[in-house]
Amino acid sequence: xxxxxxxxxxxxxxxxxxxxxxxxxxxxxxxxxxxxxxxxxxxxxxxxxxxxxxxxxxxxxxxxxxxxxxxxxxxxxxxxxxxxxxxxxxxxxxxxxxxxxxxxxxxxxxxxxxxxxxxxxxxxxxxxxxxxxxxxxxxxxxxxxxxxxxxxxxxxxxxxxxxxxxxxxxxxxxxxxxxxxxxxxxxxxxxxxxxxxxxxxxxxxxx
DNA sequence: AGCCAGGCCAAGC
DNA sequence: GCTTGGCATGGC
Numbered sequence: 001x002x003x004x005x006x007x008x009x010x011x012x013x014x015x016x017x018x019x020x021x022x023x024x025x026x027x028x029x030x031x032x033x034x035x036x037x038x039x040x041x042x043x044x045x046x047x048x049x050x051x052x053x054x055x056x057x058x059x060x061x062x063x064x065x066x067x068x069x070x071x072x073x074x075x076x077x078x079x080x081x082x083x084x085x086x087x088x089x090x091x092x093x094x095x096x097x098x099x100x101x102x103x104x105x106x107x108x109x110x111x112x113x114x115x116x117x118x119x120x121x122x123x124x125x126x127x128x129x130x131x132x133x134x135x136x137x138x139x140x141x142x143x144x145x146x147x148x149x150x151x152x153x154x155x156x157x158x159x160x161x162x163x164x165x166x167x168x169x170x171x172x173x174x175x176x177x178x179x180x181x182x183x184x185x186x187x188x189x190x191x192x193x194x195x196x197x198x199x200x201x202x203x204x205x206x207x
Numbered sequence: 208a209g210c211c212a213g214g215c216c217a218a219g220c
Numbered sequence: 221g222c223t224t225g226g227c228a229t230g231g232c
Contacts, residue, residue, distance in 0.1 A: 041214040047230055048213090082228040086215080116215050136213055152222090181213055190211075 004148065004165035007199065008172065011179040014198050018178035021126050024056060031062055033127035034098070037119050038090050039081040050080035066095035090114030104128060117155045125177075131170050133163050134177045138184035145188065 021033045032052065039048040054077040055061040060069055075088045093112045101108060109120035121132040135158045143149045149161060166172060187193045 037213085040212085042212060043214085043228085044212040044230075046212095047228095050230085080229060082212090082230085083214090083226095084228070086227065090215090114215065118214065122213080134213085138213070177213085185213090 002165065004143075004162060005167075007142075007146075008166060008176045008179065010199050011183055012175060015179055015182055017175055018182060020174060020178040024052065024061075027056065027061055030098075030127045034094060034123045035061065035066075035091060037122040037126070038087055038094065038114065039078060041083065041087070041119060043081050043083070047081045051078040054078065054080070063095040063098045066091050067099060086114055106132065117159075121159075125170070125173055129170055131168055131173060133159055133166075133173050135159050135162065136177075136181070138188075139177070139180050142180055142184055142188050145192065 021029070021036065023029045023032050035055070036048055036052065039051050052061065058065075058069075058077055060066060060074075060077065066074070071088055071092070074091065075084045078084050078087055078091070081087070090112060094109075094115065097104065097108055097112060104123075106120055106124060109115050109123055110117070115123075118134060118136055121134045124130040124132040125134055135155060139162070140149070140151075140153065140158060143158070143162075144151050144153075149158060153161070162176075166176065187196055
């Protein structure tokens with residue numbers, strides 16, 4: 001289904017490269033991306049930013065500190081991004097994994113409590129530069145509305161549907177997902193703003 | 208003032 | 221196997 005790749009091209013043309021996971025000055029990209037991926041679960045990025053700033057101020061945006069730091073203190077630092085009781089534990093376990101294993105695989109990440117498929121794939125793609133396409137609720141909403149998929153498609157089905165339709169290229173994977181998020185936040189919102197849509201291929205709009 | 212945000216897990220059919 | 225409720229803050 002080349003139409004999928006056409007969507008990517010049009011999004012890219014309209015928005016340009018997103019260069020996701022803005023890394024704060026002087027921070028380790030792998031740590032920041034991995035922590036950000038956990039913190040942003042069902043949470044807006046603006047809230048995640050506050051937590052990241054807190055961690056940086058506390059000199060704790062690194063796996064060593066995250067393992068050692070008192071759990072309650074960590075909860076307090078990441079409080080702005082919500083679900084802090086579970087996310088604090090997840091961050092500790094994830095950090096332990098990174099410190100104990102050289103080559104992190106998808107199954108390692110999925111074994112961490114609090115890390116599901118989407119978070120695992122985000123870390124694999126954006127932190128570890130491995131070709132795993134990230135699908136989220138936005139991705140599903142967009143392609144469902146365009147009539148490409150059924151509403152109740154599973155994560156695995158949606159992921160393979162997309163990867164079978166686009167080149168296996170890490171940079172395309174990174175940009176496409178980021179562009180989908182951008183587009184869905186701006187236009188393909190819960191109540192879609194189809195009037196402002198620029199995609200030529202959205203032949204099946206939902207108003 | 209409610210709804211929503213870059214999910215995940217455990218419990219219950 | 222699929223559905224549901226709980227988790228929590230901040231922005232609009």
